[in-house]
Amino acid sequence: MKTEGYKSGEHYDEMFTPEGETRAHYLEFCETLKKNTAKKMHHLQFAANQTQRSMGMTFNVYHDNQGLEKILHLDIIPRIIPNEEWRKIESGLKQRTNALNMFLQDIYNERRILKDGIIPSELILNSKDYLDPCVGLTPPKGIWCHITGTDLVKSKDGEYYILEDNLRCPSGVSYMLESREIIKRAYPKLFYKRGVMPVSDYPAKLLQMLQNLSDKPKPVVGVLTPGIYNSAYYEHSYLALQMGVELVSGVDLIVENKIVYMQTTQGLQQIDVLYRRIDDTFLDPLAFNPDSMLGVPGLFEAYKAGNIALANAPGTGVADDKAVYAYVPKIIKYYLNEEPILNNVPTYLCREEKDRAYVLENIHELVVKETNAAGGYGMLIGPKATKEEHDKFRELIKNNPTNYIAQPTLSLSTVPTLTDEGIEGRHVDLRPYILYGKEIEVIPGALTRVALKKGSLVVNSSQGGGSKDTWVLY
Amino acid sequence: MLSRVANHIYWLGRYLERAENYARFIDVNFNLMQDLPIDLKEQWMPLVAATGDLDLYNKFNEGFDSKNVLFFLAFDERNPNSMMSAVKSARENARIIRENLSKETWEKSNELYYMMQEGNEKKIWKKEDPRAFFEKVKNQILLLYGIADSSLARTEGWYFRQLGQFLERADKTSRILDVKYHILLPSEEEVGTPLDFLHWMALLKSVTAFNTYRRVYGNIAPASVVEFLVLDKYFPRSIYYCIKEAENCLHKISGNQGGGYKNSAEKAIGELRSKLEFADVKEIIAFGLHEYLDNLQVKINSISNQIDSNFFTIRDNFTKQTTVQE
Numbered sequence: 001m002k003t004e005g006y007k008s009g010e011h012y013d014e015m016f017t018p019e020g021e022t023r024a025h026y027l028e029f030c031e032t033l034k035k036n037t038a039k040k041m042h043h044l045q046f047a048a049n050q051t052q053r054s055m056g057m058t059f060n061v062y063h064d065n066q067g068l069e070k071i072l073h074l075d076i077i078p079r080i081i082p083n084e085e086w087r088k089i090e091s092g093l094k095q096r097t098n099a100l101n102m103f104l105q106d107i108y109n110e111r112r113i114l115k116d117g118i119i120p121s122e123l124i125l126n127s128k129d130y131l132d133p134c135v136g137l138t139p140p141k142g143i144w145c146h147i148t149g150t151d152l153v154k155s156k157d158g159e160y161y162i163l164e165d166n167l168r169c170p171s172g173v174s175y176m177l178e179s180r181e182i183i184k185r186a187y188p189k190l191f192y193k194r195g196v197m198p199v200s201d202y203p204a205k206l207l208q209m210l211q212n213l214s215d216k217p218k219p220v221v222g223v224l225t226p227g228i229y230n231s232a233y234y235e236h237s238y239l240a241l242q243m244g245v246e247l248v249s250g251v252d253l254i255v256e257n258k259i260v261y262m263q264t265t266q267g268l269q270q271i272d273v274l275y276r277r278i279d280d281t282f283l284d285p286l287a288f289n290p291d292s293m294l295g296v297p298g299l300f301e302a303y304k305a306g307n308i309a310l311a312n313a314p315g316t317g318v319a320d321d322k323a324v325y326a327y328v329p330k331i332i333k334y335y336l337n338e339e340p341i342l343n344n345v346p347t348y349l350c351r352e353e354k355d356r357a358y359v360l361e362n363i364h365e366l367v368v369k370e371t372n373a374a375g376g377y378g379m380l381i382g383p384k385a386t387k388e389e390h391d392k393f394r395e396l397i398k399n400n401p402t403n404y405i406a407q408p409t410l411s412l413s414t415v416p417t418l419t420d421e422g423i424e425g426r427h428v429d430l431r432p433y434i435l436y437g438k439e440i441e442v443i444p445g446a447l448t449r450v451a452l453k454k455g456s457l458v459v460n461s462s463q464g465g466g467s468k469d470t471w472v473l474y
Numbered sequence: 475m476l477s478r479v480a481n482h483i484y485w486l487g488r489y490l491e492r493a494e495n496y497a498r499f500i501d502v503n504f505n506l507m508q509d510l511p512i513d514l515k516e517q518w519m520p521l522v523a524a525t526g527d528l529d530l531y532n533k534f535n536e537g538f539d540s541k542n543v544l545f546f547l548a549f550d551e552r553n554p555n556s557m558m559s560a561v562k563s564a565r566e567n568a569r570i571i572r573e574n575l576s577k578e579t580w581e582k583s584n585e586l587y588y589m590m591q592e593g594n595e596k597k598i599w600k601k602e603d604p605r606a607f608f609e610k611v612k613n614q615i616l617l618l619y620g621i622a623d624s625s626l627a628r629t630e631g632w633y634f635r636q637l638g639q640f641l642e643r644a645d646k647t648s649r650i651l652d653v654k655y656h657i658l659l660p661s662e663e664e665v666g667t668p669l670d671f672l673h674w675m676a677l678l679k680s681v682t683a684f685n686t687y688r689r690v691y692g693n694i695a696p697a698s699v700v701e702f703l704v705l706d707k708y709f710p711r712s713i714y715y716c717i718k719e720a721e722n723c724l725h726k727i728s729g730n731q732g733g734g735y736k737n738s739a740e741k742a743i744g745e746l747r748s749k750l751e752f753a754d755v756k757e758i759i760a761f762g763l764h765e766y767l768d769n770l771q772v773k774i775n776s777i778s779n780q781i782d783s784n785f786f787t788i789r790d791n792f793t794k795q796t797t798v799q800e
Contacts, residue, residue, distance in 0.1 A: 055577075056569065056584045228570055241573035252476050265480045265630065265727070265785045 001038045003030070003416065003423055012158050012413040013425055014079060025082040025473055028194045032187060033077070038422070044186045045076050045418055051182050057175070059231050059461060073466035074179050075417045076186050079428060079448040080471045089152070089160060089432065090442045092342030095332060097148055097434050100165060100319050102335040104144040108134050108315060118334050119327050123351075127324075129317035131280060133287050133300060139313040140213045146311035147206070147275075148434040149173070149447075152342070154413035161343045161410060163429065165325065167316040169277050172447040173433050174235035175467050177202060177242075180445070183469040195474040199445035202433070203242035209437030210243075210273045213309035219272035222246040222262065224253075226278050226294045231462075236277050246271075250278075255298030258305040273309045280314045322371040322405045323349055350397050350404040359397065359406040363390050366406040368397070381457065383409055412457055415468060417450060427451045428468065429459050444472040475630045479574055481786040482567040483631050487638025489564035490583070494615045495646035496547055496557045497608040499525070502653055502680040503540075504605050509672050518543040520656030524649045526771075527555055544599035548608075549590075557611070561590045576625050582618040589614060630727055637723040637781070644716035645774050648767040650681060651703050655764040674699050681711045700763060701755035713770065714750040720777075721747050727785070739780035746773050 015026045058069035114121040149170025151163040225236040240247035261268040281288040287300035326347035348355035370378035380393045414425035432446040448468040449459035459465040518538040535542045548557045565587040678684040691698040706712040721743045728736045735741040
């Protein structure tokens with residue numbers, strides 16, 4: 001298929017240099033691409049869509065009337081990352097995860113970083129994600145964030161920037177795994193020829209990490225799901241299947257004498273570790289949100305008593321708040337005495353007067369985000385918004401400054417993508433997954449989300465984003 | 475195994491079997507129609523009557539033409555027992571417990587769902603001869619069984635699905651047989667005529683029993699057909715065979731190796747099995763076939779209820795989140 005007319009534009013393109021030369025790590029792939037006819041490429045794309053459908057790789061979109069299940073479009077042109085580039089991402093993410101874990105342990109216990117005035121106390125202690133019931137708690141093995149899915153983007157300068165630390169229940173890992181299987185079928189020889197680092201052992205590593213949280217020789221592990229109406233239900237059942245553990249929901253569990261049991265056909269059976277995919281405050285109606293129908297009454301007491309391990313630990317949300325994000329470079333320096341390996345995006349905190357004045361003045365050039373919203377909701381992209389929207393957000397910021405941060409608009413890098421008009425560049429981000437078990441490990445792969453609409457920067461699946469398989473080369 | 479999961483597996487088994495049997499139901503009539511003398515009108519009412527949903531049908535339709543009946547039995551989602559409803563429910567149950575199924579069995583039931591959707595879009599019920607479609611659906615389900623048979627471990631989950639499947643099949647065989655009761659012959663004198671035989675043959679064909687029956691009994695005789703479909707010890711769709719298999723599943727689940735019963739579900743099914751085991755077809759006919767089958771269906775229902783209370787809702791304070799399935 002032809003790529004001659006491809007324009008990388010003003011953005012950083014992962015496959016082509018501005019002069020139109022193929023970057024070295026894409027050479028083998030481009031050869032295959034050129035050999036395939038356009039018809040063949042569209043056929044491969046069609047086959048991939050069909051496979052996704054019959055696998056039932058679906059996610060649910062809230063408030064969408066067009067039926068509950070949707071397929072996350074998988075583009076068949078992969079995003080390829082050279083080894084050297086990956087090494088830097090890997091070491092940067094390990095450093096960051098390590099520091100954030102120390103930070104969590106600290107703010108729920110000694111609070112040294114607050115006492116030393118590195119971060120304003122009220123920013124942490126008044127956060128709605130700071131869970132008072134967790135104060136004084138050290139989770140099993142001292143690990144808080146077992147599974148992290150950090151979002152990165154590459155800007156015009158060819159450098160990666162951290163966009164968001166997702167320390168709660170990051171989703172999408174099943175797409176990383178299933179997409180790889182589908183793309184392997186599309187280019188069977190290429191994998192063998194070029195050498196792509198495998199991701200397929202993720203479920204085994206995840207299981208090991210979870211088992212490590214219990215001192216029993218053969219702990220019983222389960223995945224706790226809110227149920228089939230959750231947008232990531234496919235992933236919950238997929239991971240349970242791949243790990244060979246039970247997928248449980250709140251109604252399957254009961255707590256007696258601070259011990260958690262599953263209700264089975266043969267009576268009650270104790271469970272030791274839960275990979276929970278339910279938000280903190282829904283875990284236990286007795287400890288948190290009393291209206292929660294999803295949780296298990298008494299679960300938190302059992303957790304405090306050390307009879308059940310939870311991954312991630314309750315309370316991690318406070319550390320991936322968008323306002324705390326601005327302090328992460330300081331957090332790394334404070335605990336590790338190291339310079340951050342990966343860049344933060346410069347962030348203006350609307351809670352601070354000077355920053356706020358700058359944001360109100362320059363809102364048309366900035367991206368404004370709510371500090372604790374996810375999924376691309378509650379967000380303003382200054383350069384793409386109308387004057388009315390600017391004014392609306394100015395008001396919102398003035399009324400509730402602590403709720404907002406702003407960042408310069410980043411130019412997200414592009415990857416050639418198969419569209420009806422041929423191959424065109426589309427913006428992408430990158431979400432690698434980090435497991436914190438006996439040690440911290442970054443899985444050599446990622447979910448690459450792609451904004452399928454021409455020129456769009458919003459990659460969220462709930463708003464028209466798709467995905468790409470991500471190859472990390474040997 | 476989690477009680478909730480066992481529950482969904484059991485119903486997955488039932489719904490799949492139900493969908494397959496509805497495809498067979500529809501086949502009875504098409505088989506019949508083709509052999510009927512031209513002056514005789516095709517009868518679609520008996521089909522609906524045998525499914526037990528006559529009242530519901532009349533609520534939405536007037537008269538019994540083939541298109542309305544086909545739509546009602548195959549695609550109407552307002553009918554909770556239609557093929558479409560059964561396939562949707564089967565897939566929904568499978569989706570909930572996907573981690574307990576093999577990848578292939580899940581994918582086949584997912585494809586089955588899309589197959590039905592496609593049939594719905596193509597308005598299959600308006601086709602002159604829709605049998606190819608129903609054949610395809612039936613084969614998809616059989617393919618799923620085949621894959622499961624050669625890939626799933628014979629552990630609890632397997633037996634719960636089999637249990638659902640065999641109970642459902644016992645019920646449906648009794649209903650297919652009952653179609654004959656509802657089909658009207660032009661007059662009393664027609665009993666035992668070629669037309670009467672045509673009916674019985676169509677019935678046997680719809681449960682893939684025709685050739686086996688021939689080999690065992692030779693000639694078509696009503697009492698023999700009844701004996702074959704209700705009491706045969708070896709035919710996998712006979713009611714006795716299904717009940718015996720279902721009983722075996724319950725024993726595997728509870729670990730019962732000594733016979734008798736370990737719980738109330740085993741007791742109920744054991745009693746029914748032994749009744750069938752020692753029944754004589756003459757007694758059945760003397761009792762009245764329709765009444766006898768009705769009776770059987772009630773007993774199968776009560777066994778299903780016993781299974782529910784023994785395995786799925788054992789905890790006193792267990793809040794039922796799932797809707798009741800039937």
